[in-house]
Amino acid sequence: MTSVDExxxxxxxxxxxxxxxxxxxDVATREFAxxxxxxxxxxxxxxxxxxxxRMIYYxxxxxxxxxxxxxxxxxxxxxxxxxxxxxxxxxxxxxxRRLVELTFDHHERHPDFVRLVSIENMHGARHIAASxxxxxxxxxxxxxxxxxxxxxxxxxxxxxxxxxxxxHAMISAFCFFRVAxxxxxxxxxGRDLVDPDRREHHRAMLGDMVIAYLTAERxxx
Numbered sequence: 001m002t003s004v005d006e007x008x009x010x011x012x013x014x015x016x017x018x019x020x021x022x023x024x025x026d027v028a029t030r031e032f033a034x035x036x037x038x039x040x041x042x043x044x045x046x047x048x049x050x051x052x053x054r055m056i057y058y059x060x061x062x063x064x065x066x067x068x069x070x071x072x073x074x075x076x077x078x079x080x081x082x083x084x085x086x087x088x089x090x091x092x093x094x095x096x097r098r099l100v101e102l103t104f105d106h107h108e109r110h111p112d113f114v115r116l117v118s119i120e121n122m123h124g125a126r127h128i129a130a131s132x133x134x135x136x137x138x139x140x141x142x143x144x145x146x147x148x149x150x151x152x153x154x155x156x157x158x159x160x161x162x163x164x165x166x167x168h169a170m171i172s173a174f175c176f177f178r179v180a181x182x183x184x185x186x187x188x189x190g191r192d193l194v195d196p197d198r199r200e201h202h203r204a205m206l207g208d209m210v211i212a213y214l215t216a217e218r219x220x221x
Contacts, residue, residue, distance in 0.1 A: 082140035092152030
């Protein structure tokens with residue numbers, strides 16, 4: 001039987017450290033999303049975890065580095081989702097709709113991500129600009145869009161001369177607006193953009209708009 005006084009093995013210490021870091025990031029994500037970067041307090045984050053403020057500084061180096069780590073993980077989650085997207089067996093139209101649906105679903109499931117991105121924009125994206133990790137992540141979705149566009153043009157289905165990054169922005173804009181502007185839109189127009197009864201309508205509508213744009217007949221200007 002192992003003595004209670006026996007030191008933890010290196011592997012156990014690594015697992016404990018990983019769990020502690022993950023817990024800090026979970027709590028910090030909620031706190032930054034709730035209070036913003038300026039309003040969030042490391043003391044409050046520590047009080048909501050099973051660790052101390054000193055340990056938060058030990059693992060992350062300070063509030064600014066902690067917020068950067070929160071952003072890195074949030075972007076990492078969506079990049080992993082994008083990388084797992086399998087549309088190779090679909091025709092270009094169905095593949096594009098699937099990508100639209102994935103983006104729609106991710107933004108809906110991760111409102112904290114939307115709030116964090118809004119907060120980072122208010123700070124001029126300085127944390128993202130300073131993050132070596134985020135600069136290397138890129139966007140698998142843009143690569144997928146580019147491949148779908150190329151295939152759709154080769155098949156004579158897509159007529160739009162659109163850049164993959166521009167199309168990614170077009171898709172993300174609706175998904176982001178729907179979550180970020182839910183309350184102001186509801187106050188102004190009396191309609192909840194995330195009303196479950198209208199979810200499938202909005203999801204299909206976005207796919208319809210993207211496909212209509214990509215397949216519309218073009219006139220010479």
